[in-house]
Amino acid sequence: EFFRFDNLFIQNIWGNYTYSSLASFLGNQAPSIYQLTYSKIPDVKVPTSIFRAMQLGFYAQDEYTVLEGLKVTGGLRVDIPVFLDKPLANPQFAASFQSQGLTTDTKPKSQ
Numbered sequence: 001e002f003f004r005f006d007n008l009f010i011q012n013i014w015g016n017y018t019y020s021s022l023a024s025f026l027g028n029q030a031p032s033i034y035q036l037t038y039s040k041i042p043d044v045k046v047p048t049s050i051f052r053a054m055q056l057g058f059y060a061q062d063e064y065t066v067l068e069g070l071k072v073t074g075g076l077r078v079d080i081p082v083f084l085d086k087p088l089a090n091p092q093f094a095a096s097f098q099s100q101g102l103t104t105d106t107k108p109k110s111q
Contacts, residue, residue, distance in 0.1 A: 001055040001057070002052070002053075002054045003052075003053055003055075004050065004052045004053075005051055006050050007048065007050075007051075008046070008049075010039065010046070010047055011037055012035050012036060012037040013036075013037055013038075013046055015035065015036045016033075016034070017031040017033070017034055018031055018034075020032040041088075049087070050085070051083065051084075051085050051087075052084040052085050053083050053085075055079055055081055056079070056080040056081075056082060057077065057078070057079045057080075058077070058078045059075060059076070059077045059078075060075060060076050061073065061074070061076075062074060081108075083108070086105060086107065087104055087107065088104065088105060089103065089104060089105035090104040090105075
């Protein structure tokens with residue numbers, strides 16, 4: 001199985017207005033807060049995370065006749081996820097979580 005997904009992790013890319021009350025919004029008053037999130041990646045205005053991955057699956061099955069009229073079927077399945085793309089590094093995140101050894105550019109490992 002092969003698949004691809006796009007994820008827009010950034011919130012408020014077009015802005016977010018917060019009003020102190022519904023009355024201030026309905027009264028056309030200025031918002032109390034305006035938030036805007038932007039990309040820190042050079043030449044990328046709307047950062048989208050695009051990942052390609054695949055799931056390898058293997059299955060073996062056998063059927064055994066125990067008695068006339070009684071069959072036992074057993075099987076074994078193994079699924080292996082494979083991530084084809086390497087995520088970007090975020091040095092600020094890595095510095096904040098250095099004691100746990102967490103980074104944003106490390107792919108999960110199969111177990």
